Amino acid sequence: MFRGIGRFSVNRPWLVIVLWLVATAALIALAPQLKPTNDQAEFLPSDYESVRAAQVQQDAFPQSRQPSAIGVFQRTDGGKLTEADKKEVGAIAAGLQDKKFEKITEVVADPSAVSPDGKISLVHVFASTKTAHDETLVESVKKLRTEAAELLPDSGLKLGFTGASATALDSLEASDSTDAMVMMATLVLIIVLLLIIFRSPVIALMPVLIIGVVFMVTMGVIATASDLAGLEAPASISAILIVVLFGVGTDYTLFLLFRYREHLREGQEPKEALANAAGRVGETIASAAGVVIAAFLSLLLSSMGMLSSMGMSLAIAVAVTLIAALTLVPAVFSLLGTKAFWPSKAWRKQPKPGVTERVGNFAARKPALIAAVSGGVLVVMALGVLGFKAEYDTESSLPSNLESVQAMEELQSGFSAGQSDPTSVFVKSTDGSPLDKGRLSAYTTELAAIEGVDKVSPPQVNPKGDVAQYSVVLDFRPAADEALDLVGGELRDTVHAKAPKGTEQYVGGSTAVLADVQTAVNRDYKLVFPVAAAAIMLILGLMLRSFIAPLYLMISVGLGFGGTLGATVWLFQDGTGGLLFMLPVIVYLFVVAIGTDYNILMVARLREEIQNGRRPQDAVRLAVVQSAPTISAAAIILAGTFGVLMLADNSMLKQMGFAVAFGILLSAFVMAILLVPAVTTLVGRAAWWPGNRNDAIAADAPRPADEKDGDPLVGARTP
CATH class of the missing domain: 3.30.70.100 (Alpha-Beta Plaits)
Known part of the structure; x- marks a missing residue:
C-alpha cells in the first residue's frame, strides 16, 4: 500500500500539490476561529461538585455577582x-x-x-x-x-x-507574544540545523514551507472539529501545536530524505529512488504516527476537557502531518529531483566509516555492558519522580512582570490571602421549603470554626428562601496547596456533615474547581497511562509481528519517561512550588509516543536486515550505521523545537520544553541507538517471536562469502 501511495505521489506530483493547496484555501476560508481558554471550570464535567455549585448559584442567585x-x-x-x-x-x-x-x-x-x-x-x-x-x-x-x-x-x-478578566487579558497577550517567538525561533532552528545536516538551502527551506502549509490545514481542521465537538482548547495549544507540527513534520521528512539519499548512492534513478524510499519508510512513518495518534487519542478518556481537547488537537495534527509525509513531501521532492541537494555533492558518494560504525560495532560486541549502564543511568534519574509535586495554579506560571500578577501580590500583602477569591458554600432545601434561619446562623459558626478559615459571611438567602449562600475567606491563596487540601478535604467534609437536615450542600468557587481538577487528574492518570501503553504495544506488535520486541521497547521507553520526569523534578522543582500538574501526562505522551518513533525506525531496520538473512549481531551493526544518522538528526531538530519553549516567559512552558526536549534526546541517543540494539542483540532471534519464523531461520543460515572473513558491513547495502 505504501509503495503504491509513494509511486502515485512521485509520478503525479502536480495533482497532489494542487489538492493540498485547494484544501488549504478552503479551510482558511471556511473553518471557524479557534477560541482557546484558561478557565479551568470549563474543562470539568458536570458531575463534579464545583460545577454543580456554579449551577445552583446561577439558578438561585442569578443577580449575584463576583467582581x-x-x-x-x-x-x-x-x-x-x-x-x-x-x-x-x-x-x-x-x-x-x-x-x-x-x-x-x-x-x-x-x-x-x-x-x-x-x-x-x-x-x-x-x-x-x-x-x-x-x-x-x-x-x-x-x-x-x-x-x-x-x-x-x-x-x-x-x-x-x-482578578479573573484582567488575568485572562494578560494571559492572552502573553500567549500571543509567546506564539510569535516560538514560531520564529522554531523556523530559524530547523532551517539552520537542516542546512548543517544537508548543506543545501533547498532542503533547509522546503520542509519549513511544506510544514507551513500543513500547519494552516491542521489549524483549520482542529477549529472545525472543536466547533463540532463543543470542546474548548487550552490557551497554550497554539505554541504546543507549532512545535509538534514542525518537529514531527521535520522528523518524518528526514526519515524519507535519508532513505532517498541512501538509494541514490546505490545508483537508482531519482524518481525510482524516491518512490522506493517512500515505500520503504512509509510503513515506518505510518507506524510511528499511529503510535503518537493512539497515545494522544487516549486523552479522550480523560474526564478533563482540557486534556480531551489537547489530545484531539494533537492527534489531528499528527494525522495531517502523516498524510503530508506520505503524499505532499514525495510530490515536492519528485519535482525537485537531485536539485534538492544543491550545491552539495554528498548524495553521490558513500560516507566514510565514522562514529556510527564504531557505535554499531560496540553495540554488537558489548550488548550486556551497554544495556546495564544505560538502563542503570535511566533508573537513577527516575528516582527524582518520587519527589514530584503537582502545581494546579496555572496563573502562577505567568510572567511576574504582568500587571495582574503584580497587583494580586500587592492585594494579598494587605488582605487575607483568600480575600481576592472567596470560596462559596451553598445549602439547598431538598423539598423546596424555606430554610430555618436560626439553623443557618449556627451553621455559620460551624464553618468559621474550621482551621484555615479566616472569616465566613452571614448567609445570603434567595427570594424563595430555599437556598442560602455563604462566602468563606481562607487564610491561604486560592490556588495554594493548603487551600486545595482544605476545600477538598475538611471544609467539604464539614459542609456536608454539619449542614441542616433536609438540605443538599455544594462547595464552589475557583479553589473548589482546582480541588476537583486535582481529583480528576489523579483519576485520569490511572486510566490514560495504561490505555496509551496498551495502544502503543498493540501497534508495535502489529508492525513487528512480534510479542517480545514490543515488551522490551515499552520497558525502555518507560525508563525514559521516568528518567525524563525525574531530571525535570531535580532541575525545576524547588521547596516553594511544584511542577505543572499536566507535566507527567505530557511527558508520558510525548516521550513515550514521539520517542518511540526512533525505536520504531531502529527496530524496523533491524527487522529488515534480519529478513535479508543477516545474523542478529550483523543486523545490529548495519541498522545502527544506517539509522543512527537519521535518528540523531531528527532527534536534535525535534528536541530543539521543543527546547524553544524554554525561551517563553511562562514557567510551565519552560518546564514542558525542557522535559520533552530532554526526553526526546534520551529516547534517541540512549534508548534507540544504544539500549534497544543492545537488548535486541542479547535477545537474538527470539525478539521476533512468534512472527518472522522464516526470517529467523534465514538469520541462522551461513553468511554470504563477502561477510565471513571481512567487514560485516561490506556488501550490506539494501537493494
Whole structure:
C-alpha cells in the first residue's frame, strides 16, 4: 500500500500539490476561529461538585455577582492612604464608571475595602456576564486600564488591575507574544540545523514551507472539529501545536530524505529512488504516527476537557502531518529531483566509516555492558519522580512582570490571602421549603470554626428562601496547596456533615474547581497511562509481528519517561512550588509516543536486515550505521523545537520544553541507538517471536562469502 501511495505521489506530483493547496484555501476560508481558554471550570464535567455549585448559584442567585476585575490602589510612596487619597480613589472609580465600557456594569469604590494596615484600597469591576473570559469583557478591561492610567497623573496614587478578566487579558497577550517567538525561533532552528545536516538551502527551506502549509490545514481542521465537538482548547495549544507540527513534520521528512539519499548512492534513478524510499519508510512513518495518534487519542478518556481537547488537537495534527509525509513531501521532492541537494555533492558518494560504525560495532560486541549502564543511568534519574509535586495554579506560571500578577501580590500583602477569591458554600432545601434561619446562623459558626478559615459571611438567602449562600475567606491563596487540601478535604467534609437536615450542600468557587481538577487528574492518570501503553504495544506488535520486541521497547521507553520526569523534578522543582500538574501526562505522551518513533525506525531496520538473512549481531551493526544518522538528526531538530519553549516567559512552558526536549534526546541517543540494539542483540532471534519464523531461520543460515572473513558491513547495502 505504501509503495503504491509513494509511486502515485512521485509520478503525479502536480495533482497532489494542487489538492493540498485547494484544501488549504478552503479551510482558511471556511473553518471557524479557534477560541482557546484558561478557565479551568470549563474543562470539568458536570458531575463534579464545583460545577454543580456554579449551577445552583446561577439558578438561585442569578443577580449575584463576583467582581470580574479588581483595581488595587496604593500610594506611590508606599505610605498609608489619607482621607484625600480615599476620596481620589472614589473619584477615579466614578470617572471610569462614566466611561461606559461594554459589558462592564459598575466600577465601585467601597470605602470599607481598605486593608487593615491602611495602605491598600480596592475598586471592584462588575460585568453583565459571569464568563470572566468573555472576549468583549476582556477587551473592555484592556480599555479600562488605559483610561485609568490617564486619570492617575498627579494623584500620588498607583493602580493595578487583577482578578479573573484582567488575568485572562494578560494571559492572552502573553500567549500571543509567546506564539510569535516560538514560531520564529522554531523556523530559524530547523532551517539552520537542516542546512548543517544537508548543506543545501533547498532542503533547509522546503520542509519549513511544506510544514507551513500543513500547519494552516491542521489549524483549520482542529477549529472545525472543536466547533463540532463543543470542546474548548487550552490557551497554550497554539505554541504546543507549532512545535509538534514542525518537529514531527521535520522528523518524518528526514526519515524519507535519508532513505532517498541512501538509494541514490546505490545508483537508482531519482524518481525510482524516491518512490522506493517512500515505500520503504512509509510503513515506518505510518507506524510511528499511529503510535503518537493512539497515545494522544487516549486523552479522550480523560474526564478533563482540557486534556480531551489537547489530545484531539494533537492527534489531528499528527494525522495531517502523516498524510503530508506520505503524499505532499514525495510530490515536492519528485519535482525537485537531485536539485534538492544543491550545491552539495554528498548524495553521490558513500560516507566514510565514522562514529556510527564504531557505535554499531560496540553495540554488537558489548550488548550486556551497554544495556546495564544505560538502563542503570535511566533508573537513577527516575528516582527524582518520587519527589514530584503537582502545581494546579496555572496563573502562577505567568510572567511576574504582568500587571495582574503584580497587583494580586500587592492585594494579598494587605488582605487575607483568600480575600481576592472567596470560596462559596451553598445549602439547598431538598423539598423546596424555606430554610430555618436560626439553623443557618449556627451553621455559620460551624464553618468559621474550621482551621484555615479566616472569616465566613452571614448567609445570603434567595427570594424563595430555599437556598442560602455563604462566602468563606481562607487564610491561604486560592490556588495554594493548603487551600486545595482544605476545600477538598475538611471544609467539604464539614459542609456536608454539619449542614441542616433536609438540605443538599455544594462547595464552589475557583479553589473548589482546582480541588476537583486535582481529583480528576489523579483519576485520569490511572486510566490514560495504561490505555496509551496498551495502544502503543498493540501497534508495535502489529508492525513487528512480534510479542517480545514490543515488551522490551515499552520497558525502555518507560525508563525514559521516568528518567525524563525525574531530571525535570531535580532541575525545576524547588521547596516553594511544584511542577505543572499536566507535566507527567505530557511527558508520558510525548516521550513515550514521539520517542518511540526512533525505536520504531531502529527496530524496523533491524527487522529488515534480519529478513535479508543477516545474523542478529550483523543486523545490529548495519541498522545502527544506517539509522543512527537519521535518528540523531531528527532527534536534535525535534528536541530543539521543543527546547524553544524554554525561551517563553511562562514557567510551565519552560518546564514542558525542557522535559520533552530532554526526553526526546534520551529516547534517541540512549534508548534507540544504544539500549534497544543492545537488548535486541542479547535477545537474538527470539525478539521476533512468534512472527518472522522464516526470517529467523534465514538469520541462522551461513553468511554470504563477502561477510565471513571481512567487514560485516561490506556488501550490506539494501537493494
